Amino acid sequence: MTNKKRNTIGAILLLATFAALLNQTLMITALPKLISVLNVNFATAQWLTTGYILMVGISTPLSATLYEKYSTRQIFIGIMVVFLVGSLVASSGANFWAILLGRLIQAAAGGVLTTFTMISMITINPIERRGTVMGLSMLVISAAPAIGPTLSGVMITFLPWRALFIFIIPIMLTILIIGLFILPNYSEKQAAKIDFKSFFSSSIGLTAILIGISIIREQVLIALGLIVIGTLIMVYFGRRQLTLKEPFLNIRIFKVRSFSTMISLIMLVFGILLGTELVMPMFLENNQHLSGMTAGLIMLPGAAINAIISPIVGNLYDQYGYKKIFVFGFSMLMISVLPMLLLTAEFPVWLSVVTYAIRLAGVGAVMAPATTEALKDLSPVEINHATTLTNTLRQISGSLFNTIIIVIASIPASFVIGYRFSMIFIMVISMLIGLIGLVYFRKERKN
Numbered sequence: 001m002t003n004k005k006r007n008t009i010g011a012i013l014l015l016a017t018f019a020a021l022l023n024q025t026l027m028i029t030a031l032p033k034l035i036s037v038l039n040v041n042f043a044t045a046q047w048l049t050t051g052y053i054l055m056v057g058i059s060t061p062l063s064a065t066l067y068e069k070y071s072t073r074q075i076f077i078g079i080m081v082v083f084l085v086g087s088l089v090a091s092s093g094a095n096f097w098a099i100l101l102g103r104l105i106q107a108a109a110g111g112v113l114t115t116f117t118m119i120s121m122i123t124i125n126p127i128e129r130r131g132t133v134m135g136l137s138m139l140v141i142s143a144a145p146a147i148g149p150t151l152s153g154v155m156i157t158f159l160p161w162r163a164l165f166i167f168i169i170p171i172m173l174t175i176l177i178i179g180l181f182i183l184p185n186y187s188e189k190q191a192a193k194i195d196f197k198s199f200f201s202s203s204i205g206l207t208a209i210l211i212g213i214s215i216i217r218e219q220v221l222i223a224l225g226l227i228v229i230g231t232l233i234m235v236y237f238g239r240r241q242l243t244l245k246e247p248f249l250n251i252r253i254f255k256v257r258s259f260s261t262m263i264s265l266i267m268l269v270f271g272i273l274l275g276t277e278l279v280m281p282m283f284l285e286n287n288q289h290l291s292g293m294t295a296g297l298i299m300l301p302g303a304a305i306n307a308i309i310s311p312i313v314g315n316l317y318d319q320y321g322y323k324k325i326f327v328f329g330f331s332m333l334m335i336s337v338l339p340m341l342l343l344t345a346e347f348p349v350w351l352s353v354v355t356y357a358i359r360l361a362g363v364g365a366v367m368a369p370a371t372t373e374a375l376k377d378l379s380p381v382e383i384n385h386a387t388t389l390t391n392t393l394r395q396i397s398g399s400l401f402n403t404i405i406i407v408i409a410s411i412p413a414s415f416v417i418g419y420r421f422s423m424i425f426i427m428v429i430s431m432l433i434g435l436i437g438l439v440y441f442r443k444e445r446k447n
Helices: 003-024 031-038 047-059 062-069 072-092 096-124 127-158 168-182 196-214 220-243 251-255 257-286 292-320 323-335 337-341 349-375 380-410 415-446
Strands: none
Touching: 003 047, 003 072, 003 096, 003 127, 003 168, 031 047, 031 257, 047 096, 047 196, 047 380, 062 072, 062 096, 062 380, 072 096, 072 168, 096 127, 096 380, 127 257, 127 292, 127 349, 196 220, 196 380, 220 251, 251 257, 251 380, 257 292, 257 349, 257 380, 257 415, 292 323, 292 349, 323 337, 323 349, 323 415, 337 349, 337 415, 349 380, 380 415
């Protein structure tokens, strides 16, 4: 395959993925406005974000099987059409539940699209460029959700709230039309089958667990019941994968130490990213009484740094490996802990900007090369399933962290105290990331 063809495929897929992931966090700074307009409480409104992330996690496991079963053009066109249908439903929704339905349809397409893009980028590029290619992919995966709150803050200030759901339609429609004309086929259909028992068991199990966590404060017994049932279903799902000749998801690759360790890091770092993006703008708007636009602009430099650093560390990974990059990223995460924890109504705006930027620099430095490191000991046959598992678990961790942080922040009567509790939780997770990295690199040195 020529470089021109690789660049064409990469540009189309990364642009579509960026637009879909931008949509993922678009509701965050708009939640206070939507709560008022749609007449719902915060716990209900946050499902516009948490539900989106959950649906992405549910649909992502389909990606590896779809990649094997259909041609790349068929997958691309199907994804884009489904996303556009969801956008139309959300933009025309008469109430909260109609809008949520549209968001869930968008998310179902977005989950498949992200993994499809990453598998494609890995497949069409030589192995010696894998770090750089994954850096570009992580630029999109990290930067788009980081930019979402800023964009929504600006839009909710100057435009009607429905613009949040309408603006994505012409963008995705344009990408679809361009793809119809210039996106080539670069894979062949295989005789793959979708194991629907696995798909439905994973979907039902994960949904039960995450809903249980989200309602545990209000309805403890029902929540615990859902968590137990969901866990049992997921145990069945795991056992089924070990008995299938062609598993829906090849979970045996968790036996590979580099993969399982890096997956843990990715899940924790992505949880920190989405958790911070969720509670920080709420604090800025509700306690510092800043507008949604101002809160979004405070987060913009961090999003820009995150976007810049991902391809840089991807390229550095190809040259020097992961250890030094990890140390830098972990240091940035820890430096941001104390200022985030001490955020008050009198906190200077410039310090909020710097602190958030430092945290997102750390997120980008840890997460982008971790994705490449996770694949280094896997065979080409295993990479499709590894990429699917990475994206599935990353999205699930994001949904799980959002839910846990919402519960933690809601425990005290004061949101200020609740915010501090959520930042203490993120601090503990940051320290856990450092411990995991320390153990991993010590064992790598012995080997």
